Amino acid sequence: MIIDHPLLGPRDASEFVYKGDAALIHRPDGMAEDALEAFIDYGYLRDNPAGEHRELWFHEQGDRSWLVVTRNTLTHEIASVELARDVARREGRNK
Amino acid sequence: MRYSGWKVIKEALTGHRGWGPAWRDATPKADYDTIIIGGGGHGLATAYYLAKHFKQSRIAVLEKGWIGGGNVGRNTTIIRSNYLLDGNEPFYEFSLKLWEGLEQELNYNAMVSQRGILNLIHSDAQRDAFIRRGNAMMLNGADADLLTTAQIKERYPFLNTEDARFPIKGGLAQHRGGTVRHDAVAWGYARGADMHGVDIIQNCEVTGFRIEDGAVKGVETTRGYIGAKKVASCVAGSSSRVMEKAGMRLPIESHVLQAFVSEGLKPVLPGVITFGAGHFYCSQSDKGGLVFGGDIDGYNSYAQRGNLPVIEDVAEGGMAIFPMLGRARLLRMWGGVMDMSMDGSPIIDRTHIDGLYFNGGWCYGGFKATPASGFAYAHLLATDTPHETATAYRFDRFARGRMIDEKGMGNQPNLH
Numbered sequence: 101m102i103i104d105h106p107l108l109g110p111r112d113a114s115e116f117v118y119k120g121d122a123a124l125i126h127r128p129d130g131m132a133e134d135a136l137e138a139f140i141d142y143g144y145l146r147d148n149p150a151g152e153h154r155e156l157w158f159h160e161q162g163d164r165s166w167l168v169v170t171r172n173t174l175t176h177e178i179a180s181v182e183l184a185r186d187v188a189r190r191e192g193r194n195k
Numbered sequence: 196m197r198y199s200g201w202k203v204i205k206e207a208l209t210g211h212r213g214w215g216p217a218w219r220d221a222t223p224k225a226d227y228d229t230i231i232i233g234g235g236g237h238g239l240a241t242a243y244y245l246a247k248h249f250k251q252s253r254i255a256v257l258e259k260g261w262i263g264g265g266n267v268g269r270n271t272t273i274i275r276s277n278y279l280l281d282g283n284e285p286f287y288e289f290s291l292k293l294w295e296g297l298e299q300e301l302n303y304n305a306m307v308s309q310r311g312i313l314n315l316i317h318s319d320a321q322r323d324a325f326i327r328r329g330n331a332m333m334l335n336g337a338d339a340d341l342l343t344t345a346q347i348k349e350r351y352p353f354l355n356t357e358d359a360r361f362p363i364k365g366g367l368a369q370h371r372g373g374t375v376r377h378d379a380v381a382w383g384y385a386r387g388a389d390m391h392g393v394d395i396i397q398n399c400e401v402t403g404f405r406i407e408d409g410a411v412k413g414v415e416t417t418r419g420y421i422g423a424k425k426v427a428s429c430v431a432g433s434s435s436r437v438m439e440k441a442g443m444r445l446p447i448e449s450h451v452l453q454a455f456v457s458e459g460l461k462p463v464l465p466g467v468i469t470f471g472a473g474h475f476y477c478s479q480s481d482k483g484g485l486v487f488g489g490d491i492d493g494y495n496s497y498a499q500r501g502n503l504p505v506i507e508d509v510a511e512g513g514m515a516i517f518p519m520l521g522r523a524r525l526l527r528m529w530g531g532v533m534d535m536s537m538d539g540s541p542i543i544d545r546t547h548i549d550g551l552y553f554n555g556g557w558c559y560g561g562f563k564a565t566p567a568s569g570f571a572y573a574h575l576l577a578t579d580t581p582h583e584t585a586t587a588y589r590f591d592r593f594a595r596g597r598m599i600d601e602k603g604m605g606n607q608p609n610l611h
Contacts, residue, residue: 101502112504113502113504114504118493118494118609120448120607120609121448121495140593140594141444143537143593143606144446144537144593144594144606145444145445145446146435146444146445146446146447146448147435147439147444148435148436148445148447148448148449148495149435150433150435150436150449150497153495155494155495157494171494173449173495173496173497173498174497174498175498176496176498176502
């Protein structure tokens with residue numbers, strides 16, 4: 101499987117470490133009323149779809165960047181690769 | 196029809212014209228007391244024990260393809276009970292005891308072979324850990340035996356004990372562990388369940404649940420609506436996809452695990468060997484092929500096939516302990532979809548929907564658990580209370596901080 105790194109170009113997936121569902125970017129607010137429920141959900145429950153899946157990959161053997169990879173879990177086909185930082189900012193995070 | 200030596204001789208002399216089908220190809224009725232979704236090892240075992248031991252009737256097993264075509268047909272056939280934690284060890288030891296009596300119980304040759312499993316030790320820390328594990332096993336009634344390097348060398352002379360990188364410093368053996376013919380497990384349970392009146396319905400995919408006032412009424416299938424008092428999901432690999440139709444999210448990710456078999460060789464490997472330093476396990480099939488595997492691929496996948504980096508990693512692990520493996524050709528490889536739960540342990544529990552039950556999250560340890568999983572799930576279905584060996588396998592253990600984290604990896608399913 102080849103991951104097309106937005107800065108470094110195509111890289112073998114074995115350079116990366118899989119870090120789970122991209123929804124993990126959005127850590128819940130620990131001070132909120134429903135923090136307990138939200139953290140159980142965040143820590144343990146997953147959508148686990150068969151088909152398109154947004155997921156985090158860490159370029160451990162490379163530039164140590166975090167990527168959001170959109171990949172089909174049935175075919176291993178990769179539709180898009182973005183820097184996790186850009187995705188997080190676009191989705192409302194300030195850093 | 197019961198199988199026996201006399202029957203084999205009689206059929207041999209009469210041209211094998213008297214063998215009937217081992218189970219009926221049932222057509223779905225309008226409703227059942229219990230519907231089990233998934234005709235794999237666990238689903239068929241559940242149906243068998245539910246009918247035979249818990250005296251329930253009007254049971255159907257719904258399978259979207261053909262029975263035994265999922266993970267029970269895609270594994271490395273190893274049985275063992277060398278676990279450490281209190282929540283696990285009694286359950287897997289119960290399973291091993293059921294394996295030991297399985298063929299008599301089912302009147303079916305499942306080729307249960309207690310050829311022994313050996314976990315190799317490569318460091319002092321690993322020896323301490325395995326001594327502790329062996330003690331935990333014996334406290335729970337299992338057998339464990341600490342072997343020295345000399346004893347291992349005597350049994351497995353070809354092992355690479357000299358290499359300074361992975362010196363073999365001993366091993367933890369469970370002589371009652373071994374292998375079982377995986378297809379025969381599914382077929383034996385199917386035949387046993389059928390003989391006790393269970394309807395096994397193949398080519399019948401569940402497409403939805405009918406849920407009214409928080410209680411399940413039945414399932415929508417590709418062969419029409421089927422009503423049921425209780426519906427039990429047992430579809431490891433597809434658990435998230437099936438339970439999503441009931442509106443549930445699970446503490447599960449699906450990952451692919453690859454396994455491999457070499458060309459047929461003369462007998463070289465009497466038992467099962469696991470290589471703890473590199474994660475590699477291997478046994479020799481009765482046909483002579485070396486059957487081996489290693490880590491999961493480690494990212495979500497429903498593809499039932501793997502990728503090359505893991506093939507390379509597994510082959511390296513194998514070469515590190517027995518270099519002669521490099522002379523054998525790799526005949527074929529396959530990938531199964533693993534229900535990786537967040538702590539590496541399974542779930543057998545009721546759900547928040549009345550009458551809807553769940554069994555899954557077996558990670559890559561589902562095959563050895565087949566009999567106990569079926570028995571415990573049948574116990575839960577019949578009595579609404581967990582079986583005594585499966586009390587820890589509840590959904591709420593994550594919320595309560597009571598994870599059964601055998602590998603100490605936390606909530607990282609790709610690391611278990």
